[in-house]
Amino acid sequence: MSQPSVVLGVSGSVAAYRAADLARDLMRAGFTVRVCLTDAAERFVSRELFEALTSQPCLQDVFEEPERGRMAHIDWARQASVIVVAPATANTLVKLGFGLGDDMLTTLVLASERPLVVAPAMNPTMFTNAHVVEALERLRKQGATVVEPAEGDVACGENGQGKLASAATIVHAALTASIRSSRWTGKRILITSGPTYEPIDDVRFVGNRSSGKMGEALARAARMMGAEVAVVSGPVAVQYPAGARVVRVQTAQAMLDAALAELPGSDLVIGAAAVADYRPIEKQSGKMRRTHDRIDLTLVRNPDVLGTLVAEARNSGRNTRFIAFAAEPSDGLEIARQKRVSKGVDAIVVNDVSRSDVGFGTEDNELAWIGPTGEATSGKRSKLECALWLLERAAELP
Numbered sequence: 001m002s003q004p005s006v007v008l009g010v011s012g013s014v015a016a017y018r019a020a021d022l023a024r025d026l027m028r029a030g031f032t033v034r035v036c037l038t039d040a041a042e043r044f045v046s047r048e049l050f051e052a053l054t055s056q057p058c059l060q061d062v063f064e065e066p067e068r069g070r071m072a073h074i075d076w077a078r079q080a081s082v083i084v085v086a087p088a089t090a091n092t093l094v095k096l097g098f099g100l101g102d103d104m105l106t107t108l109v110l111a112s113e114r115p116l117v118v119a120p121a122m123n124p125t126m127f128t129n130a131h132v133v134e135a136l137e138r139l140r141k142q143g144a145t146v147v148e149p150a151e152g153d154v155a156c157g158e159n160g161q162g163k164l165a166s167a168a169t170i171v172h173a174a175l176t177a178s179i180r181s182s183r184w185t186g187k188r189i190l191i192t193s194g195p196t197y198e199p200i201d202d203v204r205f206v207g208n209r210s211s212g213k214m215g216e217a218l219a220r221a222a223r224m225m226g227a228e229v230a231v232v233s234g235p236v237a238v239q240y241p242a243g244a245r246v247v248r249v250q251t252a253q254a255m256l257d258a259a260l261a262e263l264p265g266s267d268l269v270i271g272a273a274a275v276a277d278y279r280p281i282e283k284q285s286g287k288m289r290r291t292h293d294r295i296d297l298t299l300v301r302n303p304d305v306l307g308t309l310v311a312e313a314r315n316s317g318r319n320t321r322f323i324a325f326a327a328e329p330s331d332g333l334e335i336a337r338q339k340r341v342s343k344g345v346d347a348i349v350v351n352d353v354s355r356s357d358v359g360f361g362t363e364d365n366e367l368a369w370i371g372p373t374g375e376a377t378s379g380k381r382s383k384l385e386c387a388l389w390l391l392e393r394a395a396e397l398p
């Protein structure tokens with residue numbers, strides 16, 4: 001495997017001088033290091049310093065192209081195993097947290113699907129500023145690692161939490177993120193996501209409230225961990241990551257057909273879709289009129305998408321791993337344990353649908369993992385953090 005590489009983003013804190021040692025320590029830990037400076041950082045440390053230390057060109061201006069005709073922010077974002085921003089100033093953190101890209105560093109982070117590590121360094125009052133706190137919370141929810149600053153004397157003469165963490169702590173975080181970023185490299189993950197809509201007539205359907213947010217989070221996490229990703233999605237408003245192949249469908253039957261076509265070559269299949277279990281026996285053409293006092297809608301059972309994929313893979317001798325989701329009320333763990341066996345999947349992940357703060361349509365989730373070698377719970381986290389947690393466990397399936 002090629003050497004893992006870090007883009008080291010240095011923003012304009014007095015602690016920028018410590019990024020020189022950090023660059024060296026990252027290289028000693030086995031990384032190729034490329035440094036991207038903000039203009040403010042350049043007031044404290046020079047590009048020449050980092051170019052001499054790393055033997056790589058530095059980036060600073062958003063229009064720079066070390067290789068003519070190549071957009072550096074795209075190339076660097078694609079090639080990095082991990083992006084480490086150290087020191088991260090209040091200004092850079094807030095821009096990263098809210099998705100601004102007004103310089104090379106923030107633009108590069110926007111163009112990246114890989115893990116992000118941020119190590120804040122600033123005055124203690126700035127560190128507790130509500131905007132900074134919110135930006136850090138948003139970054140954590142998006143899967144970033146925050147290396148907490150230490151307590152002590154800071155450059156402005158005050159004392160409190162705001163000192164850049166030690167190089168050893170930041171290198172450790174970079175190594176952990178880098179391992180995560182290659183966890184699924186070379187592997188293909190197929191995800192079913194969202195609801196299915198089963199037509200009653202040309203304008204009405206039987207469906208459910210699945211938002212596709214968990215499927216989207218899984219697709220993002222899988223990209224972050226290096227996988228090739230295919231998503232077969234019912235009708236949803238979420239944005240899947242650009243690096244994922246997305247096949248859009250409406251009905252359970254169409255989801256099954258598309259997923260069967262995607263199955264060959266998949267190492268892992270995750271059934272995150274809330275497939276409608278039943279569909280109207282036939283679709284009325286046109287729009288049904290309001291002329292009857294009563295209408296009886298007869299529903300027939302839909303195919304089991306995941307179950308069919310499991311059977312297909314096992315019949316053709318493919319070594320594919322399967323994970324099912326189970327939306328269960330709080331006492332549903334035993335039912336889920338039985339479903340894992342009856343569905344023939346390797347693991348089943350349970351969401352508690354009796355809670356209103358997690359699951360359907362919400363930003364957070366809490367998952368219970370029931371696998372072949374044990375059980376675990378994720379704790380309440382953002383859906384992306386849950387997805388990363390799930391894919392870490394999935395990578396260890398026997």
Ligand code: CTP
Nearest residue numbers: 271272273275277303304305306324325326327
């Ligand atoms: N699933 C599927 N196709 C279906 C129904 C479910 O692929 N027609 C998948 C879901 O994506 C999920 C898993 O099966 O990963 C479990 O879904 P769930 O609705 O909990 O299970 P069911 O088999 O439908 O059982 P229940 O009777 O409890 O609804």
